[in-house]
Structures are given as structure tokens and as C-alpha cells.
Amino acid sequence: MLPILKVPEGSISKYVLVCGDPARVLKIAERLDDFEEIGYNREYRTVKGHYRGVEVTIASHGVGVPGAALAFEELIKGGAKTIIRVGTCGSLDPNIRDGDLVVATGAVREDGLTDQLVPIGYPAIADFSVVRSLEVALLGVRDVNYKTGMVLTLSAFYPGVLDLPLKLYSETNVTAVEMECSALFVIASLRGIRAGAILAVDGVVIDYNPDEYDPHRTVVHKAVDKAITAALNAVVKMASEE
Ligand SMILES: O=P(O)(O)O[C@H]1O[C@H](CO)[C@@H](O)[C@H]1O
Numbered sequence: 130m131l132p133i134l135k136v137p138e139g140s141i142s143k144y145v146l147v148c149g150d151p152a153r154v155l156k157i158a159e160r161l162d163d164f165e166e167i168g169y170n171r172e173y174r175t176v177k178g179h180y181r182g183v184e185v186t187i188a189s190h191g192v193g194v195p196g197a198a199l200a201f202e203e204l205i206k207g208g209a210k211t212i213i214r215v216g217t218c219g220s221l222d223p224n225i226r227d228g229d230l231v232v233a234t235g236a237v238r239e240d241g242l243t244d245q246l247v248p249i250g251y252p253a254i255a256d257f258s259v260v261r262s263l264e265v266a267l268l269g270v271r272d273v274n275y276k277t278g279m280v281l282t283l284s285a286f287y288p289g290v291l292d293l294p295l296k297l298y299s300e301t302n303v304t305a306v307e308m309e310c311s312a313l314f315v316i317a318s319l320r321g322i323r324a325g326a327i328l329a330v331d332g333v334v335i336d337y338n339p340d341e342y343d344p345h346r347t348v349v350h351k352a353v354d355k356a357i358t359a360a361l362n363a364v365v366k367m368a369s370e371e
């Protein structure tokens with residue numbers, strides 16, 4: 130038994146979609162041809178099913194890198210070979226707005242965890258074939274505006290007495306901020322599996338005002354739906370290329 134996910138060893142599919150929110154796991158699972166819940170411990174809900182004949186596991190990792198890293202490690206231990214994060218993000222690019230999507234090529238490691246795993250010079254990069262498959266899948270999604278680029282993974286969400294470095298990374302052409310991709314990309318690279326991410330924008334946060342954060346709007350739900358469609362179709366494409 131994997132102790133944090135509380136699922137049997139060897140029960141994880143080769144293809145895995147992950148997200149922060151356990152409720153989103155069900156939202157994704159409802160798109161599958163069939164599914165069953167195989168575990169639900171803490172914030173970690175895990176279901177397994179099939180999409181167009183490809184076995185896929187959907188799992189939640191909660192908010193923030195330390196908890197998510199546990200999930201990524203156990204998913205890999207359990208059999209994952211390709212992990213795609215289907216998440217939300219704040220835009221750091223004035224041209225990428227609420228309801229748009231971001232495909233991550235890599236992540237800035239402002240996460241406070243991965244420097245305890247490997248020196249900071251080690252890059253947090255998405256797998257090229259996952260990025261390419263997501264982009265190809267997006268060609269089949271209607272009414273979508275997306276950008277492929279770097280994201281910032283930050284552990285702080287609400288600022289303290291220090292400012293969050295959002296303007297700084299916006300000025301270095303980082304496209305969006307979120308809270309788990311760097312750990313996913315570093316751990317995937319260390320363990321020799323593929324990873325990528327597709328993220329729905331829930332606000333432009335260059336001049337960050339956390340009081341304006343509202344991921345519960347229709348425009349965000351619609352973008353998450355598009356991200357799910359692209360991620361599932363990317364899985365089918367990658368499986369067909371094996
Ligand atoms: O929508 P998810 O996948 O949770 O992703 C984003 O949303 C959470 C913040 O509210 C963080 O987990 C961040 O990375």
C-alpha cells in the first residue's frame with residue numbers, strides 16, 4: 130500500500146492526470162468511459178478508468194509543493210510514466226487573460242522544497258513530447274487562446290510583509306504563477322518519467338491583489354473544461370505513438 134495516497138502498489142496507470150482539487154478529480158473522471166475510485170486519503174483522491182481505450186489515473190495533490198511532492202513520488206512508485214498537471218494559474222502576461230490557457234515548458238523553482246532534493250542549477254523542465262502533444266490536442270479545442278511558456282512555482286499565495294516576486298518574473302517573460310509545477314518537473318526528471326502541465330488562467334496577477342482572487346467564475350470553469358479536453362486528448366495521442 131502506498132502510505133499517502135493509500136492505494137495498492139502497482140495500481141497507478143502509466144498515464145496520470147493530476148490537479149490540486151479533489152473535486153476536479155471527479156470532474157475529469159466524469160469524462161472517462163468508465164472509472165472507479167481507488168483511494169481517498171487526506172487531500173489525495175485517486176480514481177482510475179479509461180478514456181478512448183487508454184487506461185488513465187486521475188489524482189489530486191492538494192495545494193502547494195510539499196504535499197504535492199509526496200503525491201508525485203507515490204504516483205511514480207505506483208507505476209506512473211507520464212504525468213500531466215491540469216491546474217489553474219494567475220497570468221503574469223498582460224496578453225493572457227482570464228479564461229485563457231497556459232502550456233508550461235518549465236518552472237521557476239521558488240518552491241522551497243526542490244532545493245532540498247537537488248542543487249538549484251538543475252532545471253525544472255516539462256517533457257518536450259508532452260508539451261508537443263498538448264499543443265497538438267489544443268488544435269482540436271474550440272475557442273481557445275493559449276500560450277506556451279515558463280511558469281513560476283511559488284509557495285506563498287498571500288503576501289506577508291514582503292512583496293511576492295510577481296512583477297519581477299513578469300518582467301523576465303514568465304507567463305504565469307501557480308504552486309506545484311516545479312516539483313512535478315524536477316521529480317519527474319529525477320525519476321526518469323515524463324511530465325507536463327496545462328493551466329487555466331483565473332486572473333491577471335502582475336499587480337497582485339489577493340482580495341480579487343476568484344477561481345469560481347464561469348470563465349474559469351470553461352477554461353478548466355478546455356484544459357481537461359486537451360490533456361485527455363494528449364494522452365490518447367501519446368498512447369497511440371507508443
Ligand atoms: O487549481 P490547482 O490545480 O489547485 O492549482 C492552483 O490553485 C491552487 C491555489 O488556489 C494551487 O494549487 C495552484 O497551483
Ligand SMILES: O=c1cc[nH]c(=O)[nH]1
Binds near residue numbers: 217218307332334
Ligand atoms: O497560484 C495561483 C493559482 C491560481 N491563481 C493565482 O493567482 N495563483
